[in-house]
Amino acid sequence: MQYRTLRLPEDLCTEAEKELTGRFENLEALLGFLLQELTKDDASKFDQAEEQIIEQRLKDLGYI
Amino acid sequence: MKQRSLILVTVDCLRADHVGFLDYRRPVTPVLDSLAESSAVFGDAIVAGVPTYFSFPAILASRYPLALGRDVLGIAPHEPTLATTLQNAGYTTAAFLAGNPYLSARFGYNQGFHTFRDFLDSALGEEVPRYQTAPNGLSNVNRFLQSGSRRTSLTAAAYDELYFWYCQARLPRAVSMDTLRRYPAADVVVDQARSWLSGIGEEPFFLWLHLMDPHHPYYPPLDALSSLGVSNITALRARFLNAFWNRFDIGAGRLQHYREQILSLYDAGVHWVDKQLSRLIAALQQFQRWDETVFVVTADHGEQFLEHGTRYHDPMSLPEQLIHVPLLIRAPELPRNLLSQHPFSLIHLAPTLLDALQVPIPSNFQGRSEWEQISAGNLSSDPAISECVEACNNPMSRDDRMRPRLLAVRDHGYKLVINFREKVDYLYDLKNDPEERFPLSSSVHTGERARLLQVARAHLEKTGHNQNADLRLRARLRDLQQSGSFDVRAS
Numbered sequence: 001m002q003y004r005t006l007r008l009p010e011d012l013c014t015e016a017e018k019e020l021t022g023r024f025e026n027l028e029a030l031l032g033f034l035l036q037e038l039t040k041d042d043a044s045k046f047d048q049a050e051e052q053i054i055e056q057r058l059k060d061l062g063y064i
Numbered sequence: 065m066k067q068r069s070l071i072l073v074t075v076d077c078l079r080a081d082h083v084g085f086l087d088y089r090r091p092v093t094p095v096l097d098s099l100a101e102s103s104a105v106f107g108d109a110i111v112a113g114v115p116t117y118f119s120f121p122a123i124l125a126s127r128y129p130l131a132l133g134r135d136v137l138g139i140a141p142h143e144p145t146l147a148t149t150l151q152n153a154g155y156t157t158a159a160f161l162a163g164n165p166y167l168s169a170r171f172g173y174n175q176g177f178h179t180f181r182d183f184l185d186s187a188l189g190e191e192v193p194r195y196q197t198a199p200n201g202l203s204n205v206n207r208f209l210q211s212g213s214r215r216t217s218l219t220a221a222a223y224d225e226l227y228f229w230y231c232q233a234r235l236p237r238a239v240s241m242d243t244l245r246r247y248p249a250a251d252v253v254v255d256q257a258r259s260w261l262s263g264i265g266e267e268p269f270f271l272w273l274h275l276m277d278p279h280h281p282y283y284p285p286l287d288a289l290s291s292l293g294v295s296n297i298t299a300l301r302a303r304f305l306n307a308f309w310n311r312f313d314i315g316a317g318r319l320q321h322y323r324e325q326i327l328s329l330y331d332a333g334v335h336w337v338d339k340q341l342s343r344l345i346a347a348l349q350q351f352q353r354w355d356e357t358v359f360v361v362t363a364d365h366g367e368q369f370l371e372h373g374t375r376y377h378d379p380m381s382l383p384e385q386l387i388h389v390p391l392l393i394r395a396p397e398l399p400r401n402l403l404s405q406h407p408f409s410l411i412h413l414a415p416t417l418l419d420a421l422q423v424p425i426p427s428n429f430q431g432r433s434e435w436e437q438i439s440a441g442n443l444s445s446d447p448a449i450s451e452c453v454e455a456c457n458n459p460m461s462r463d464d465r466m467r468p469r470l471l472a473v474r475d476h477g478y479k480l481v482i483n484f485r486e487k488v489d490y491l492y493d494l495k496n497d498p499e500e501r502f503p504l505s506s507s508v509h510t511g512e513r514a515r516l517l518q519v520a521r522a523h524l525e526k527t528g529h530n531q532n533a534d535l536r537l538r539a540r541l542r543d544l545q546q547s548g549s550f551d552v553r554a555s
Contacts, residue, residue, distance in 0.1 A: 038540055042466055043133035047528035050469055050484045054521045057489060061506075063514040 006031075067268040068396065068421050069357045070150070071344070074123065075337055076116065076164060077278045077377060078363035080109065080388040082334055092292065092335045095342040096361060100392055103359075104438050107404025109391035110448035110474050111365050112411045115377045117166040117459045118452045119364040119410070124173070126414040126429035131527040132536045134453050134465050138171025140532075140539035144426035146414040147176025150270040153423045160256045161274040163247040166459070170546060172539075177272075179260060183248045224313040232304060241299045245283040247276035250340035258347040268421075269353075273344075277333035278367065280376055281306040284332035292335055294328045302329055309375060316373045323369055330367065356396060358420050362410065363389035371499065379452035382472040382481055383500055387450045393438070395420055401441045407474050408434065409448035428532060447475045447516065449523050454485055471523070473516040478509070480516035489517065 013027055024030040058064045080086050084093045085100035086107065112122030113129035117137055121127045125145040132140060139145060151157050158179035165184060167173045174180040206227070213223030242249075257273055277284060283302055289295075297305070309319060309326050341361070348354040366386045368374050377386055391408065398420075411431035418425045419433035437443050450472045456464045468484035479500070482489045490503040491513045506513070 034544070037544055038537060041133065043130075043135045044528065044531075046134060046466070046468065047130075047524060051521065051524045051528065053484055053487050054482070054517055054524065058514060058517050058521070061510050061514050061517070063518070 066356045069155075069269045069271075069353060070417060070421060071271045071273070071348075071357055071359050072146070072417070073341065073344075073359075073361045074272070074274045075278060075334070075361070075363045076162075076274065076276045077280075077330075077365065077367040078334060078337075078390060079366035079385055080390050081385075082331065083390045085392065086390055090292065090331055092331045093338040095338045095345075096390075096392060099345075099359070099361075099394055102400055103392045103394035104398055104401045104403060106391035106393075106408045107402060108407040108448075108474075108476065109362060109389050110387050110407045110409050111363070111389055111450055112409055112448075113450060114365040114379050114382060114386045114452050116164055116364050117171070118379065118456075120167060120173070122409075122411045122431070123362070123364065123413055126411055126426075126431040128411065128430055128449070128451065128523070128527045130451060130453070130469060131430065132531055132539055134467075134469070135462065136536060136539040136543070137459050137465070138166070138539070139173055139175060140535040141172060141175075141542055142538060143172065143175070143535050144428060145176055146417060147270060147272070149176070149418060149423060149426055150421070151176045151178070153421075155268050155270045156264050157270045157272075158257070158260050159272040159274075160253045160260070161272070162250070162253050162276040164274060164276060164279075167274055172542070181256060183253070186248060221313070228307075228311065228313075232307065235303065237300065239299045239303060241283045241286055241302065244281070244299060244303055246281060247279060249285060250275045250277050250337045251285075251343075254340040254344050257344060261347055261351055261353070274364075275337050275340075277337050278330055279333075280367075281310070282326065282329035282333060284329055284336050288332040288336040288339065289328065291339075292328065292332055294332065297325060297328060301325075305329065316370050319375070320370055327369060330369075358393065358395040358417065360391075360393050360413075360417065362391040362413070365389065378455070378457050379470065380455055382450055382452070382470055384479075384494075384498070387472060387474065393417075393420075398439060399441070401438070403438065403441065403443050406443040406445045406476055407448040408443055409446075409450075411449075428535075430527070445476075447473050447519050449473055449519070454483070471520055473519045473523075475512075475516065478512050478516060480513060480520070482517075482520060489513070491516070 016030065017027055020030055024033065055064060082088050082092065084091060084097040085105055111119045113119045118129035121129050121139060124147065125139055125143050147157050157177045159177045159181065161167045161182045163183040163186065168182045168184055169180065210223055213219040253273055253275060257271060289297055305322055305325050308322055345354065348357055365377050366389060367377050368385045371385050372381065372383050374380065409431065412434050415425045415429050415431050415433040416435050416438065419435035425433060434443060452470050453465055453467050454470045455467060458464045471482045473480045477493065477495050479492045479494055480489055491509060492500045492503060
């Protein structure tokens, strides 16, 4: 796995570490968790599948 | 001209066909019927989603319920709404909501309100368990009998029946409607609204009331029942009726036996709302605010009473009993009108009301103002769309939210319901089959079916691909924070 270095304000990191003590191993674990959760988008898979169902139905009826 | 104020009254579970101004046979809404004489009345108002959690994003934020992704609930942080827009325009704003947990600050509904009271902290109503727990010794006997009874369907049914009656017999006999009720009644909410109105002076205001009286369990004040001429339902009887109506171990045939009495309880709840609204209007008149106020009454969804075999308002289907609601707008200089030639989607309500108040409409609203058309007595002819996640009965559960959609495209004459799980669509001819009993065969009316399918396709394109990424991100962050995810050590 490849890694990337990010630059964040020192004050913000210290504040976050203070706030999250005991909840996450460290700031990287928190940020990794957050980004993973926020980029998860199962909902759009449903949307796309539903659009295809309508398109197929219109094709079956001869309207596409 | 004095700046107009706005009162929005939303009534949980109020069906269109249970108000007098839309031809209900029982005189449950004399106050609203009288108000309708000088209002725009919508014969075909359609909610954008069912139930409450799929309906209110459209009512307050003019946004379809699944447009931020079906994993997101409520109003997103910083999402423009009717309330935030009016607050920014200098209005004093207040909401008094009768204890519906899905309309709480947790889901962003407090945004834009200077005063927000959701009554969720009130110790109202004693929760009566469906099956009263027996003392320890009997519980063990019960457990033994129950597991033994499951060997055949006949013994299981016999056990369920006996256990229901056993539980009923064990419940305390001294009860009142007030102690059984699970939500503050309309008089409590209206009292707070009147008190708030008395203290705001001359400034323009926006007041939102959400009333829960017609919501199950149905425990209306006895005054409301007697005012409808119903004298044979006591609090004890109402408790029995609610418990029986809530049984899921018996068929619709047996439930049907109690339907009329359940309807009386429901109607009495509607009647109590109607009665309390007259007190609200009287307060506005007393404070000399009535003439300049736009007064709106509608509902978030309807209620089912076995018309299609089911009860309540679970998102298992989208029949007219759930999506067709009353809507009445009384505004200064707005002529009396019955607007029934086309459906009116509640997605258009917020922009229409802002237009009525001459306040600019946020650009991200998905509905549009119909104020000019309403004033002219001629609504636009677009079909209305109503949607939900099928069987999402517990929206707090992500698994419940991540399921296929149900979508209805409702025209004046036709209605198409698409069940995406079954990959089937049902077309109804509402003029000849208003009760939606006979879906049309695929081989007939194909032009109508294709037209409504095209509307559904355009809706999915508009609300799926063009999701507001910023709002979605904010809402997801809030959900993560509130779900307690941050309290779990990630490893």
